[in-house]
Amino acid sequence: GAGVSQSPSNKVTEKGKDVELRCDPISGHTALYWYRQSLGQGLEFLIYFQGNSAPDKSGLPSDRFSAERTGGSVSTLTIQRTQQEDSAVYLCASSLVEGKNIQYFGAGTRLSVL
Amino acid sequence: RKEVEQDPGPFNVPEGATVAFNCTYSNSASQSFFWYRQDCRKEPKLLMSVYSSGNEDGRFTAQLNRASQYISLLIRDSKLSDSATYLCVVIPSGGYQKVTFGIGTKLQVIP
Numbered sequence: 001g002a003g004v005s006q007s008p009s010n011k012v013t014e015k016g017k018d019v020e021l022r023c024d025p026i027s028g029h030t031a032l033y034w035y036r037q038s039l040g041q042g043l044e045f046l047i048y049f050q051g052n053s054a055p056d057k058s059g060l061p062s063d064r065f066s067a068e069r070t071g072g073s074v075s076t077l078t079i080q081r082t083q084q085e086d087s088a089v090y091l092c093a094s095s096l097v098e099g100k101n102i103q104y105f106g107a108g109t110r111l112s113v114l
Numbered sequence: 115r116k117e118v119e120q121d122p123g124p125f126n127v128p129e130g131a132t133v134a135f136n137c138t139y140s141n142s143a144s145q146s147f148f149w150y151r152q153d154c155r156k157e158p159k160l161l162m163s164v165y166s167s168g169n170e171d172g173r174f175t176a177q178l179n180r181a182s183q184y185i186s187l188l189i190r191d192s193k194l195s196d197s198a199t200y201l202c203v204v205i206p207s208g209g210y211q212k213v214t215f216g217i218g219t220k221l222q223v224i225p
Contacts, residue, residue, distance in 0.1 A: 042217035091157055101146060101205055105157035
């Protein structure tokens with residue numbers, strides 16, 4: 001497929017466990033974004049990767065959250081010691097920075113922390 | 115003041131009605147503007163870009179007012195399938211492409 005791919009689509013975990021969410025962007029897209037969306041709420045920016053530049057981590061809510069982007073392609077978002085308030089849909093988007101910077105979203109990972 | 119503000123609604127309109135949403139932004143240096151549509155429990159998808167001169171795509175018209183710092187979306191002849199949340203997106207000028215999403219305006223078209 002040519003779109004943004006996220007896995008898993010659903011994740012149920014116990015409070016205190018670590019989770020890893022994966023995003024495979026559209027091939028050739030240099031920019032990658034992670035967002036969080038709680039039920040009935042807007043998109044909350046988490047982190048932004050652009051090429052080889054240092055990522056903008058200003059949106060990460062706590063030091064339990066971290067993200068990597070290896071080789072300028074696949075990204076993983078890691079949440080350590082999950083809490084119930086981490087339950088949300090985690091959306092990844094990628095874009096070509098050049099031009100209009102239209103973001104294309106993956107279908108998201110729905111995380112439930114019990 | 116939030117960077118991007120939208121009325122969350124919901125806007126409940128009958129089929130065939132015309133409805134308009136506004137979105138205000140605070141950064142006067144903002145350069146690119148978009149409307150995205152998000153269906154319930156789905157990811158956001160691009161609806162249309164917003165150009166300075168205004169642009170139309172079928173029943174949808176988007177406009178930008180730089181002086182008052184807002185963008186608008188007009189939907190004519192509303193269909194049941196238009197029911198969704200409409201997100202405005204603002205991107206500043208400059209090298210760093212930080213994208214700001216509005217909270218979204220929920221539209222419910224009723225038969």
